Amino acid sequence: METFLWLFLLSMTMFIGSFLAGSIPLAFHLSEDRLRTISAFGVGLLVGTSLIVIIPEGIETLYNNPSDNDSDHDHDHDRANHHYIGFALISGFAMMFVIDQIDSSHGHNHTRGNVVSLTELRSLANSGDRDDEDHEMLGGSSSIHKKPASATIGLVIHAAADGIALGASASQPALELIVFLAIMLHKAPAAFGLSTILLREAYTRRQIRKHLLTFSLAAPLSAIFTYSLLQRSGEIDPIGMKWWTAVLLLFSGGTFLYVAMHVMQDVTSGNGKDNGFNGHNIIKMKKSHVAFMLLGMFMPLLLQFEHGHGH
16 A cells, blocks of 8 residues: 555656646746756656666566476576567567657658657747748648647657556665656656647647646556556466566666657757758757766666665
8 A cells, every 4th residue: 555655646746747847838938958958867867767777677577586496497487588578678669669650640741750759849849930930831720730739649658658667666666766757857848848839839728738637647647557457467466467567667668768769869959940951950969968968877876876775
């Protein structure tokens, strides 16, 4: 019960934090540089959490899963686990890739790229009146409103995948806290970007809050559902629950790496006004952004050491 209450508390915090972050554009403007700084730290934390925390924890949980003592069986068991690790990781990565491709294919006639990624959210938000004028000249008023709706759907699916990671890690508080921080630091800019797009496309504040509410609820509900499912399976088959926990952690590691790759494109690209190549110029990152990204990458390691001293 204590584990569920802690998960519920984190889920509520995540919901409130995402909703408040998305409400910022409704109140005041946040500079692009500050948003990029948050994104730089967030992407570093995503990479670090995947490689330092989630994936190693998933592997350890998988190999610690009890099996028969027979040595030949143990050898086969380890070989099977080897395949499960790779399959779970690539499945998480591939799922996010397919979702993005399906989503972008719906809007290929009127968007420059993937509408789900933070890169596209940010470029749409910052393109300003120039893009609005282009849409008016093309008579694309109906297509304008497809982009934000499509972005909302894509981001909701992304958030649900994040919730799986939180739910799967619920039985280990130290791991769960690091996963929570990583999720929050990339959900906040995503919520901010989504609200900015909806404002640009003349959505009412009531409509924006509905989109934002849907996005903010996705990860908490997914986390609670995943945890409940694992607990139910644990009552029937404890060993099976441990196996599924490991596989879901590895699956989440793959989704985190994919999201990190996309956010990294956003941080390392500028608004391309002259080259016409997908609307972006590849630019050298500011030293402060590099520093924040590296800090984010190693933050999970520092948090692990801190928790290690406490045990």
